[in-house]
Amino acid sequence: MKIHFSLLAAVFALLLSPIFTKAQTTAQQPSVKIKGEVVTPLELKLSDLKQFEQTKVSRKDRDGKDHTYTGVLLSTILQKAGVTLGRELKGENLTKYIIIEASDGYQVIFALAELDKDFTDRQIILASEIDSQPLPTGDGGFRIIVQDEKKPARCIKMVTSITVKFAK
Amino acid sequence: MLLFGVMILPAWNYYGAIPQGQYQLIYPANFGNRINIPEDNPTTQQGVYLGRLLFYETRLSATNKLSCASCHKQEKAFSDDRDFSLGVDFVPTTRNSMSLANLLWTRKFFWDGRVTGLEEQAAVPLINPHEMGQPLVISAKKLSGDPEYPALFKLVYGDETITGDRIVKAIAQFERTLISANSRYDQYLRKAYQPTADELKGMELFERSPQPAKGIRGANCGHCHGGAKTYNELFHNNGLDSVPIDNGIQDITGLATDKARFKVPTLRNIALTAPYMHDGRFKTLEEVVDHYSDHVQESASLSTFIRGESNEVGGKTLKLFPQEKKQIIAFLNMLTDSTFITDPRFSDPHLRVISKK
Numbered sequence: 226m227k228i229h230f231s232l233l234a235a236v237f238a239l240l241l242s243p244i245f246t247k248a249q250t251t252a253q254q255p256s257v258k259i260k261g262e263v264v265t266p267l268e269l270k271l272s273d274l275k276q277f278e279q280t281k282v283s284r285k286d287r288d289g290k291d292h293t294y295t296g297v298l299l300s301t302i303l304q305k306a307g308v309t310l311g312r313e314l315k316g317e318n319l320t321k322y323i324i325i326e327a328s329d330g331y332q333v334i335f336a337l338a339e340l341d342k343d344f345t346d347r348q349i350i351l352a353s354e355i356d357s358q359p360l361p362t363g364d365g366g367f368r369i370i371v372q373d374e375k376k377p378a379r380c381i382k383m384v385t386s387i388t389v390k391f392a393k
Numbered sequence: 394m395l396l397f398g399v400m401i402l403p404a405w406n407y408y409g410a411i412p413q414g415q416y417q418l419i420y421p422a423n424f425g426n427r428i429n430i431p432e433d434n435p436t437t438q439q440g441v442y443l444g445r446l447l448f449y450e451t452r453l454s455a456t457n458k459l460s461c462a463s464c465h466k467q468e469k470a471f472s473d474d475r476d477f478s479l480g481v482d483f484v485p486t487t488r489n490s491m492s493l494a495n496l497l498w499t500r501k502f503f504w505d506g507r508v509t510g511l512e513e514q515a516a517v518p519l520i521n522p523h524e525m526g527q528p529l530v531i532s533a534k535k536l537s538g539d540p541e542y543p544a545l546f547k548l549v550y551g552d553e554t555i556t557g558d559r560i561v562k563a564i565a566q567f568e569r570t571l572i573s574a575n576s577r578y579d580q581y582l583r584k585a586y587q588p589t590a591d592e593l594k595g596m597e598l599f600e601r602s603p604q605p606a607k608g609i610r611g612a613n614c615g616h617c618h619g620g621a622k623t624y625n626e627l628f629h630n631n632g633l634d635s636v637p638i639d640n641g642i643q644d645i646t647g648l649a650t651d652k653a654r655f656k657v658p659t660l661r662n663i664a665l666t667a668p669y670m671h672d673g674r675f676k677t678l679e680e681v682v683d684h685y686s687d688h689v690q691e692s693a694s695l696s697t698f699i700r701g702e703s704n705e706v707g708g709k710t711l712k713l714f715p716q717e718k719k720q721i722i723a724f725l726n727m728l729t730d731s732t733f734i735t736d737p738r739f740s741d742p743h744l745r746v747i748s749k750k
Contacts, residue, residue: 253647328642328651329696330506330627362693363630363700365650382697383650 255366257351261389262321264307271353271366277301280350282372284380294370296352299323299387300340308389310341320392327383328365335379337389348372351384411548412438418497420572423582423621428497434512434562436569439548444567446545447560449741453532454525455481461518461525461564462741464490468734470662471571476673481526488639489673492666494573494659494733495622504655504671505642506628511565516557529557536560573661573733581727582621588727595724598717603704610704612685612711612721617657617698623728624659629696631655632689633670641671643694652694664729678722686713 257274259267277297286292304310309318314337321337338344352370353360360368365383374380416436418428430436447453448461464478464486465471471493477485488504501507502514518524519532533555536542543553550559580586588596600619601611617627628642630653637653645651655671669675675684689699689710705712713721733739 255648255650328646328648329629329654330501330625361697362649363695363697365648 255385257367257384258386259302259306259389260386261323262308262391263303263389265305267302267306269302274351274353274367277305280348282348282350282352282370284370284372284374285377286380287377292355293357294350294352294368295354295357296350296367296370299335299349299351299369300342302351303337303340303387303389306389308337310337311343314338314341314343317391322390322392324388324390325369325381325384326386326388327381328385329383331381331383333369333379333381347374351387411442411545413548414438416441416566416570418570418572420497421574421579421583421621424495424498424574425621429500429510430497430569431510431512434565436566437549439545440563440566441570443545443549444563444565445739445742447564448567449743450536452535452539453519453527453560455527459525461515464518464524465493467736467739467741468665470494470573470665470730470734472666474667476668478524480521480524482523484523486523488671489668491656491658492662493568493571494661494730495624496571497569498622498624500626501656505645506626506656507645511568512561515561515564515568519561529560532560533557571733571739573730575732576661576730577727578623578724579621579730589723591720591723592727594717595720595722596727598713598721599724603702603711605704605706605708610713610717612713612717613698613702614660614685614721617696618660622659623661625657627657628654629657629698630692630694631657631685632691632695632699633674633684635690635692637692639671650694652692654694660725661728662730662733664726665734678725679718682713682718682721686711686718 254270256268256270259269274297278301279295280298281293281295283291283293300310303323309321319338322334323337323340324332324334326332335349339347340349349369349371352368353366355361360366360382365385367384368382369380369384371379414437416438418436451457451460453460459481464473466473469492473490476489477487478490479485491504496511499511501509502511503517508514508517516529520526520528537555542555546555546559547553549563577586577588577592581588598610598612600615601609602613602616603609603611617625617629619625630641634653640652642651642654643649664678667676667678669678669681675681685699687710689695691709701709703710703712
């Protein structure tokens with residue numbers, strides 16, 4: 226009897242599960258939107274990111290171990306969207322920043338000048354691989370990796386959007 | 394002997410002149426000024442006055458029996474003591490009623506963050522057939538026939554027209570004033586309260602990340618629940634189930650990362666807002682702390698801030714000692730703001746308590 230009941234309960238639970246009540250939506254691919262003070266807004270999927278030149282950055286993660294992350298320099302992506310970097314990064318454009326948002330609601334900002342190679346050699350990438358493997362599911366499709374930054378707090382996981390703004 | 398009777402009176406007559414002008418939202422500096430007030434709905438004293446009447450207005454429901462306050466009770470820090478609330482048709486809601494406190498700082502609402510802004514939020518339970526179940530046009534029509542409301546709407550919006558949009562805006566104005574900032578924790582932060590030894594130890598565990606290799610014990614609660622407001626707008630899978638029934642944000646985004654991910658709620662007044670979690674599965678704070686300490690369930694979308702956080706080397710869950718659990722709960726009880734739940738500015742304005750000797 227006991228077995229029958231648990232079987233019944235399992236079938237019931239299965240019927241309640243979204244697999245049966247909703248259209249399957251799990252096939253969605255993660256993407257990152259580039260928006261705000263841009264000339265061309267972009268929405269990049271993993272396959273789009275692979276079209277850019279790839280950069281590797283090594284840094285320690287919270288586990289205290291060194292990992293090699295592969296991705297694209299943020300400056301490269303932003304320039305593709307027509308953000309004022311390089312020769313244009315002067316005057317009022319120096320009051321611009323990017324706000325990066327993750328699907329868990331976490332947000333961090335970088336000043337544009339922190340991303341520009343005329344200002345710094347420190348590399349900041351939008352990574353999609355860790356040690357040549359896709360990022361773990363819990364970390365989402367994309368993660369920012371900041372070279373040499375002591376705390377990992379701005380190495381934001383599950384990135385969904387990058388918005389360029391003027392400080393007001 | 395005291396006899397208490399409750400009489401329903403027209404609030405306007407009872408309270409006399411209605412205050413007007415900009416509403417001063419007062420809060421501690423350590424809450425920060427990242428507040429959210431839309432340009433088309435500034436907070437005014439008359440707007441808050443009207444919003445409070447509407448928050449407690451049962452005519453906004455299909456049966457004239459429920460108001461916002463039915464499932465957001467002040468004595469429960471504006472939450473409900475049921476796991477799922479009952480609406481006009483007595484069909485239980487699909488998720489637990491959330492506490493309404495310090496919404497001035499909230500951007501995304503509901504357990505899955507599906508709407509942005511209080512105005513948009515307030516409209517949802519009003520019209521949901523399993524909650525208050527009444528189209529806003531009907532609500533507007535009902536109130537238009539009332540002897541008091543049209544003049545109040547004129548005071549707030551410049552003319553007597555009552556619309557769903559105006560109803561929702563006034564409710565949102567009132568909700569922005571629900572500021573809870575006088576718990577013993579707030580008093581401690583402004584150096585007006587000396588916590589007990591257990592409260593201090595609980596606070597330390599709450600804030601600290603465990604590092605078993607170094608012998609440092611912690612519960613890391615503050616990673617998601619920290620700060621003066623004990624609220625950061627985050628959404629995580631906190632390991633309730635390996636195979637969840639409710640997929641949370643994934644139902645909206647379709648992303649594997651978002652499976653069973655829900656809002657990390659405010660811990661303010663947490664001792665008053667049982668039952669806990671999106672489905673109200675835990676009845677006590679002890680059960681909640683036990684979950685994080687001993688029962689976190691593995692899944693691909695389990696928050697990386699919970700995965701592997703342990704006080705044991707190689708441990709899967711926090712593994713707190715019974716004494717530590719008690720200390721954390723002592724700290725959680727410090728977050729209760731008794732001023733907030735008894736503040737007459739937030740109580741039902743339709744009721745007048747008459748006492749007789």
